[in-house]
Amino acid sequence: MLIISIAMDENKGIGYKGALPWHLKEELKLFKANTLHHNLIMGQTTYDGLPRKLNDRHTYVCSLDPQYQIDDPDATVIYDLEAFLKEHEEDDEIYFVCGGASIYKQAYPHCKKAYISFVKGEFKVDTYFDIFQEEDWFIEKEVEYEDFIYKEMVRK
Numbered sequence: 001m002l003i004i005s006i007a008m009d010e011n012k013g014i015g016y017k018g019a020l021p022w023h024l025k026e027e028l029k030l031f032k033a034n035t036l037h038h039n040l041i042m043g044q045t046t047y048d049g050l051p052r053k054l055n056d057r058h059t060y061v062c063s064l065d066p067q068y069q070i071d072d073p074d075a076t077v078i079y080d081l082e083a084f085l086k087e088h089e090e091d092d093e094i095y096f097v098c099g100g101a102s103i104y105k106q107a108y109p110h111c112k113k114a115y116i117s118f119v120k121g122e123f124k125v126d127t128y129f130d131i132f133q134e135e136d137w138f139i140e141k142e143v144e145y146e147d148f149i150y151k152e153m154v155r156k
């Protein structure tokens, strides 16, 4: 199963200058708790911008560059994202789609679930999750935190 994992602000903003526009400790903790011991899918830009290695998770990193390689047993490069998504969308195993913008956009139609932190406020951003439409989803779980509202959603 493919699950979107994302945080976005009130304008669907998700990134600024290659990084997250906010620092929300509680949100990062939630991301860790949700994703631990599962698979992650992310674009090369997001992977290379990670402040530290994400332990106890296998990361599939997307690149269209056949020369791009990663020297890490916990990471695998995907050169054809669409084929990978089609191959794994019906798996029992969980794959979290973790961005960035280009990967969310391509994976969106394949994902049956989305774990979204709706960050309170409007931030300075240059990257959006504009393919997202709330009416595509049922809310299964909702928890309010000080800086964001976390929702687990399932596709209608």
Ligand SMILES: NC(=O)c1ccc[n+]([C@@H]2O[C@H](COP(=O)([O-])OP(=O)(O)OC[C@H]3O[C@@H](n4cnc5c(N)ncnc54)[C@H](OP(=O)(O)O)[C@@H]3O)[C@@H](O)[C@H]2O)c1
Pocket (backbone or CB within 6 Å): 005, 006, 007, 008, 013, 014, 015, 016, 017, 018, 019, 020, 042, 043, 044, 045, 046, 047, 049, 062, 063, 064, 065, 068, 078, 079, 080, 081, 082, 098, 099, 100, 101, 102, 103, 104, 106, 127
């Ligand atoms: N708010 C959140 O939850 C969240 C989460 C993650 C990221 N972000 C933000 O999103 C921004 C980065 O997004 P981005 O769109 O610039 O970069 P990205 O999606 O992380 O990575 C883009 C790269 O992915 C590869 N790629 C794209 N389509 C592919 C395909 N079909 N098959 C194989 N590889 C493919 C290409 O790599 P090559 O160039 O090597 O070919 C492309 O340059 C950052 O600001 C980051 O902080 C936000």
